[in-house]
Amino acid sequence: MAEWNNSQLRKYNIKLGKIPVLQHDDPKLDSYLCNNKPVLIKGSQLISSALNWDIDYLQKHMSSICCNVMISSNHRFKYYDQKKITPTLTFKPLSRPSPMTFSEFADKMKKWKKGDPRLYMQQALNNSIGHHIVRDFVMFNWDWVISKQKICKWGPLTSNLLLISQEGNITPCHYDEQQNMFAVVRGHKRFILFPPSQFECLYPHPVHHPYDRQSQVDFDNPDYIKFPKFKDACGYEVVVGPKDVLYIPIYWFHHVESLMSSSYTVSINFWFKTGPIEKIEYPLQDYQKMTIMRNVEKMLGEALHDPNEVGSILRTIVVGRYTSDEN
Numbered sequence: 001m002a003e004w005n006n007s008q009l010r011k012y013n014i015k016l017g018k019i020p021v022l023q024h025d026d027p028k029l030d031s032y033l034c035n036n037k038p039v040l041i042k043g044s045q046l047i048s049s050a051l052n053w054d055i056d057y058l059q060k061h062m063s064s065i066c067c068n069v070m071i072s073s074n075h076r077f078k079y080y081d082q083k084k085i086t087p088t089l090t091f092k093p094l095s096r097p098s099p100m101t102f103s104e105f106a107d108k109m110k111k112w113k114k115g116d117p118r119l120y121m122q123q124a125l126n127n128s129i130g131h132h133i134v135r136d137f138v139m140f141n142w143d144w145v146i147s148k149q150k151i152c153k154w155g156p157l158t159s160n161l162l163l164i165s166q167e168g169n170i171t172p173c174h175y176d177e178q179q180n181m182f183a184v185v186r187g188h189k190r191f192i193l194f195p196p197s198q199f200e201c202l203y204p205h206p207v208h209h210p211y212d213r214q215s216q217v218d219f220d221n222p223d224y225i226k227f228p229k230f231k232d233a234c235g236y237e238v239v240v241g242p243k244d245v246l247y248i249p250i251y252w253f254h255h256v257e258s259l260m261s262s263s264y265t266v267s268i269n270f271w272f273k274t275g276p277i278e279k280i281e282y283p284l285q286d287y288q289k290m291t292i293m294r295n296v297e298k299m300l301g302e303a304l305h306d307p308n309e310v311g312s313i314l315r316t317i318v319v320g321r322y323t324s325d326e327n
């Protein structure tokens, strides 16, 4: 399998630092994980038993399993919540779900040629995925990841997504409400991460919108008139390769590119709920303020019985009252 090089990284007009890299047994690691600081972890063996998960192996052992496949007319796979699509909203996503068996997906991947719609499989691993895959899954280095979950007092593991992406696909910038240990099995993925403090520079869609949690800014073609603070965005980047694990802290924005080192990438994420807060300390951290903002939006939507009214009531509260220098 080929290596990646800098020419494969998409060029963006964003200031970028580097994400630190630590060995799994480095004594400093726990402090990163417990303090919501991203870090690339080497040598954990978290998914060693899945290193042979290429399309042929998975086709052999998951052939009839129905999988969530997204199809897109371009390279961007911007996630949306179908439950938030309402009849009054003009919403035209460029990608659409197209469930199919793993065998159908594998055949499409093998026959794919330039100009065809792009494919991205994102399937939760559960015990219906065939006993060979379950056997490999059981042999993940659970002891290691569960020890980190305990040390950092994270909540339960909620899911593991198996992600199979064509090279060149992009998951645009968004944040999740869970802690994520992201492991690459095959190929390379470039991540650009932004801390919660960058919320204002990244302009996530409103909570009631199907694109909730996704940045409105198109990194390939930013609209600086609509999103002027995007000019000030500062991120951190890292390329994650086979056997590496990237810790993506809860509420950190992330943008992901599958690089050309391989015709497709295979990765597995480990999503954990955040743990109960034992003692609230003030001032609150930026990610805690993000949860408050989300709750305010949700509460207003419910109280008004109309999510379309949330923006105007927030403007009425803020503009001229909290926006002048005297405040």
Ligand SMILES: O=C(O)CCC(=O)C(=O)O
Binding pocket: 163, 165, 170, 171, 176, 180, 182, 189, 254, 256, 257, 267, 269
């Ligand atoms: O790998 C990708 O394309 C997206 C992964 C992601 O956003 C996640 O695991 O939260």
